[in-house]
Amino acid sequence: MAVYTEVADEELEAFLEPYGIGQLLSYKGIAEGVENSNFMLHTDKGTYFLTLYEKRVAEEDLPFFLGLMNHLADKGIDCPVPLRNRNGEMLGRLADRPAALITFLEGVSVKRPQPKHCAELGRALAKFHLGGQDFELKRENSLSVGGWRPLFKECSARADEVVAGLAADIESELSYLEANWPGALPQGVIHADLFPDNVFFIGDKLSGVIDFYFACNDALAYDLAICLNAWCFEHDASFNITKARALLQAYHEVRPLEPSELAALPLLARGSALRFLLTRLYDWLNQQPGALVSPKNPVEYLRRLRFHRGISSPAGYGLDQ
Amino acid sequence: MAVYTEVADEELEAFLEPYGIGQLLSYKGIAEGVENSNFMLHTDKGTYFLTLYEKRVAEEDLPFFLGLMNHLADKGIDCPVPLRNRNGEMLGRLADRPAALITFLEGVSVKRPQPKHCAELGRALAKFHLGGQDFELKRENSLSVGGWRPLFKECSARADEVVAGLAADIESELSYLEANWPGALPQGVIHADLFPDNVFFIGDKLSGVIDFYFACNDALAYDLAICLNAWCFEHDASFNITKARALLQAYHEVRPLEPSELAALPLLARGSALRFLLTRLYDWLNQQPGALVSPKNPVEYLRRLRFHRGISSPAGYGLDQ
Numbered sequence: 001m002a003v004y005t006e007v008a009d010e011e012l013e014a015f016l017e018p019y020g021i022g023q024l025l026s027y028k029g030i031a032e033g034v035e036n037s038n039f040m041l042h043t044d045k046g047t048y049f050l051t052l053y054e055k056r057v058a059e060e061d062l063p064f065f066l067g068l069m070n071h072l073a074d075k076g077i078d079c080p081v082p083l084r085n086r087n088g089e090m091l092g093r094l095a096d097r098p099a100a101l102i103t104f105l106e107g108v109s110v111k112r113p114q115p116k117h118c119a120e121l122g123r124a125l126a127k128f129h130l131g132g133q134d135f136e137l138k139r140e141n142s143l144s145v146g147g148w149r150p151l152f153k154e155c156s157a158r159a160d161e162v163v164a165g166l167a168a169d170i171e172s173e174l175s176y177l178e179a180n181w182p183g184a185l186p187q188g189v190i191h192a193d194l195f196p197d198n199v200f201f202i203g204d205k206l207s208g209v210i211d212f213y214f215a216c217n218d219a220l221a222y223d224l225a226i227c228l229n230a231w232c233f234e235h236d237a238s239f240n241i242t243k244a245r246a247l248l249q250a251y252h253e254v255r256p257l258e259p260s261e262l263a264a265l266p267l268l269a270r271g272s273a274l275r276f277l278l279t280r281l282y283d284w285l286n287q288q289p290g291a292l293v294s295p296k297n298p299v300e301y302l303r304r305l306r307f308h309r310g311i312s313s314p315a316g317y318g319l320d321q
Numbered sequence: 322m323a324v325y326t327e328v329a330d331e332e333l334e335a336f337l338e339p340y341g342i343g344q345l346l347s348y349k350g351i352a353e354g355v356e357n358s359n360f361m362l363h364t365d366k367g368t369y370f371l372t373l374y375e376k377r378v379a380e381e382d383l384p385f386f387l388g389l390m391n392h393l394a395d396k397g398i399d400c401p402v403p404l405r406n407r408n409g410e411m412l413g414r415l416a417d418r419p420a421a422l423i424t425f426l427e428g429v430s431v432k433r434p435q436p437k438h439c440a441e442l443g444r445a446l447a448k449f450h451l452g453g454q455d456f457e458l459k460r461e462n463s464l465s466v467g468g469w470r471p472l473f474k475e476c477s478a479r480a481d482e483v484v485a486g487l488a489a490d491i492e493s494e495l496s497y498l499e500a501n502w503p504g505a506l507p508q509g510v511i512h513a514d515l516f517p518d519n520v521f522f523i524g525d526k527l528s529g530v531i532d533f534y535f536a537c538n539d540a541l542a543y544d545l546a547i548c549l550n551a552w553c554f555e556h557d558a559s560f561n562i563t564k565a566r567a568l569l570q571a572y573h574e575v576r577p578l579e580p581s582e583l584a585a586l587p588l589l590a591r592g593s594a595l596r597f598l599l600t601r602l603y604d605w606l607n608q609q610p611g612a613l614v615s616p617k618n619p620v621e622y623l624r625r626l627r628f629h630r631g632i633s634s635p636a637g638y639g640l641d642q
């Protein structure tokens with residue numbers, strides 16, 4: 001949850017004017033997202049979303065993120081779309097920060113996804129991947145295999161404070177993944193953070209995907225591996241194969257997975273579990289007193305990692321060979 | 322800003338069902354108010370506001386607050402109105418807290434009120450006071466003259482940490498006000514916290530008043546004295562007599578002030594300045610590390626208090642005698 005920046009009414013009205021969205025009726029700072037300050041606006045023409053980008057988002061990446069939303073929306077993907085002002089610009093400035101005015105996407109994120117939600121997710125993710133194929137901008141994934149060791153170095157000394165033996169466990173996993181990480185899988189734009197809070201539903205139907213601020217170029221199947229971790233484990237850390245099957249089959253129907261992608265799934269799932277284990281471990285060990293956001297416990301990603309080590313083929317995720 | 326309680330989608334949908342407000346399209350925790358958790362909801366029938374009452378609001382006071390909003394709305398006052406569920410109840414329970422679903426009031430609070438805003442406020446406050454005259458429930462003002470000494474006792478020992486000599490200054494002011502506080506002024510329901518963030522405008526027109534959680538029975542003119550303090554001083558602490566005149570004259574046109582009320586204004590303004598000085602001093606000295614809300618500096622209310630000591634008649638607030 002976050003609203004880091006307060007915006008005064010006159011400043012906001014001056015910012016909005018060149019967008020031609022009518023008279024401002026209300027705006028509320030909303031508690032959503034941990035990177036930025038977000039506001040929900042009503043005008044006499046509709047509802048809009050305003051994001052002020054705080055320090056954690058690199059300003060040079062904004063054209064990629066905003067351009068991607070715009071590109072995907074043009075392809076018929078359900079997602080928020082940045083508005084252009086009178087000068088054709090998607091990115092403005094407000095309260096001394098980069099700021100974008102974005103269409104408001106209706107929908108509710110599900111706290112306990114069911115198999116039907118996972119199937120909807122699979123279809124939407126495949127469409128996202130297909131829609132992103134001809135997006136012209138590129139952004140490297142700084143949190144893929146090459147980024148994990150530097151991150152680990154910053155927290156290895158204290159990792160055993162969280163779980164005894166954790167540092168050695170991560171060290172051996174990291175060496176294994178570095179040596180075996182698949183290089184030749186189909187590439188494209190991935191969302192890279194498609195957790196349940198970033199997917200909206202109205203009733204049982206997926207209404208859209210939000211929060212593109214980790215999107216980057218990487219193996220498409222790696223995105224699916226992130227979803228396996230984020231959507232298919234229960235709160236007690238047990239794996240729900242019915243959800244995984246629903247996710248993977250629905251994806252496969254829209255964008256058929258290649259044999260190399262299917263074979264790589266267990267490894268990609270280990271890598272994705274390690275990625276979230278490492279970032280959560282880092283945040284856990286570097287808590288700021290008084291921070292608005294409580295860090296998430298890294299241990300649930302250690303459990304997921306251990307689960308995936310026991311999987312040797314896509315059958316372990318519910319797919320027929 | 323505040324969202325203290327997270328609400329899961331299934332829980333929320335079950336709570337909403339008996340209100341018959343259609344299908345939930347979205348809900349966002351909003352950063353508004355410091356006492357409660359607030360959410361903005363869209364359904365296919367409209368926009369609503371959901372409040373979960375946290376510990377700082379006494380549950381036994383809720384029928385007064387919600388009943389007052391309902392009563393005032395019936396009288397044509399612009400304010401949010403609690404919805405009744407199928408059983409006719411305005412108060413429900415959600416996430417183990419008392420909760421109310423309330424109409425959403427459009428409008429924007431002004432950060433730098435102008436005289437035209439003060440005039441709108443004066444008219445609205447007078448209508449509020451007239452509309453509340455026949456409200457049947459009562460609630461004592463625990464933050465009136467009788468409540469100040471106990472509050473002062475809790476912070477007198479450390480008051481001089483904020484400003485040298487502050488404890489002695491408050492002690493003498495308090496003794497003076499206790500001895501001279503007017504007892505026979507016209508009484509009624511007052512808002513008691515009508516700061517600019519609690520008054521909404523669309524363009525230059527006041528669209529409504531929110532946040533009734535300090536409302537109580539007290540001298541009506543005391544509410545006006547609170548507004549003098551909250552609306553008629555500039556950021557450099559100088560008094561703006563044009564704003565005060567606009568406020569008082571507009572009020573007087575709707576509900577004529579009695580001579581006793583006019584004569585008491587300087588004293589009521591001192592009392593109101595002391596009330597906010599004391600609560601801010603208390604919060605300042607009792608800051609919680611990691612709290613979501615930064616306490617406001619009490620010194621600006623000391624300056625206001627000193628200003629009002631120099632006023633001997635309503636002419637000091639811009640009113641002709």
